[in-house]
Amino acid sequence: MDFKNTLHEVFYQFVGDDQLRPNxxxxxxxxxxxxxxxxxxxxxxxxxxxxxxxxQNSIPQIKNVLPSQTNTNQLIDLKLSEFEEYLTEIETxxxxxxxxxxxxxxxxxxxxxxxxxxxxxxxPACDGFGTVDKSKEVPTGGKIHQEVVIEIKGHxxxxxxxxxxxxxxxxxxxxxxxxxxxxxxxxxxxxKIDFLTIxxxxxxxxxxxxxxxxxx
Numbered sequence: 001m002d003f004k005n006t007l008h009e010v011f012y013q014f015v016g017d018d019q020l021r022p023n024x025x026x027x028x029x030x031x032x033x034x035x036x037x038x039x040x041x042x043x044x045x046x047x048x049x050x051x052x053x054x055x056q057n058s059i060p061q062i063k064n065v066l067p068s069q070t071n072t073n074q075l076i077d078l079k080l081s082e083f084e085e086y087l088t089e090i091e092t093x094x095x096x097x098x099x100x101x102x103x104x105x106x107x108x109x110x111x112x113x114x115x116x117x118x119x120x121x122x123x124p125a126c127d128g129f130g131t132v133d134k135s136k137e138v139p140t141g142g143k144i145h146q147e148v149v150i151e152i153k154g155h156x157x158x159x160x161x162x163x164x165x166x167x168x169x170x171x172x173x174x175x176x177x178x179x180x181x182x183x184x185x186x187x188x189x190x191x192k193i194d195f196l197t198i199x200x201x202x203x204x205x206x207x208x209x210x211x212x213x214x215x216x
Contacts, residue, residue: 006171007045008052010196011036013164014043028058035062040161040201042066043168049195066199067190069180076152076176076191076215078166086146086159086212095138101126149206151214153181155189156206165200169193 016024016038027036027050034054035044042062047054100106104123108130112119122128149156169176172194179197180190191198203209 007050010168010171011043011050011052011054013167014038014041014198023055023058026058027052027054029054029056030058030060030062033063035059037062041164042199043164043196045196067180067182067188070190072178072181074178074181076178078150078162078169078176078213078215080163080166080170082213083159083163083166086148096133096135098131099134101130101132104130106130147209148212149203149209151211152178152189153215155181155185155187155202156209156211157200158203158206158209159212161203162200165191165193165198168196168198172196 011027011034014036015026018024018039021039024037024039027034029035029047032047033044034047034050035042037043037059044066101108101123103125104110108123108126108128109120110123112121123130126132146159148159150159150162151157165176174194177192178189179192182189186202186204188199188201191200
C-alpha cells in the first residue's frame with residue numbers, strides 16, 4: 001500500500017480550525033519532523049514519509065510539550081465499525097458565497113429620483129460591488145459523534161477526539177499500539193500506528209458522559 005498518498009488525509013484530520021490559532025490550520029515541519037495539531041491531539045512523523053505540502057516552524061517549541069517516554073507496547077483494539085451507532089448528527093460547515101445584490105440588481109449603482117432630477121449613486125447595500133457575500137450552512141458529508149466516552153487505562157476520551165486515531169489505523173490498515181500511559185490523571189497518552197506517533201489529551205470532565213468502552 002502506498003501510504004504517502006494517504007497521509008494527506010490522515011494529517012488533515014488533526015489540524016485545527018480555531019480562527020485565533022491560524023498556525024494550527026495546516027501541517028508544519030520543525031527540524032525534519034512534520035506535525036499536525038488541533039490543541040488536544042498531535043500527529044507526527046519524519047518528513048521523509050510525507051509528500052504533501054506543509055508549512056515551516058508554525059509551532060517551533062512543539063517538541064518541548066510532547067511526552068518522550070515509553071512504558072508499554074499494548075495493542076489497542078478499536079474499530080470504526082463498533083462506533084457507527086454513535087454517529088447521529090449530520091456535520092455541517094459554513095460556506096461563503098457571493099450573490100447578486102437585490103438592491104441594484106448587480107449593477108453596483110442605484111438611481112435617485114426627485115421630480116425631474118435623477119442621479120446615480122454607489123449602491124449602499126453592496127458598496128458598489130454588485131454582489132454581496134452570504135454565509136450558508138452546508139452538509140460536509142460526514143457526521144458528528146455523540147458526546148460519549150472511551151476509557152483507556154483509566155483515562156477518559158471523548159469519542160470524537162479519539163475517532164481520528166481509529167480512522168488513521170483504518171486508512172493505513174495497521175494496528176494501534178499504546179506506547180506511553182502516564183500514572184497521573186489528565187496527562188497525554190502516546191500511540192503508535194506504524195511510523196506515525198499520535199499524542200491525545202484525555203478529557204478532564206467526563207463525569208456526566210456515558211462510558212461506552214473501557215480498555216484496561
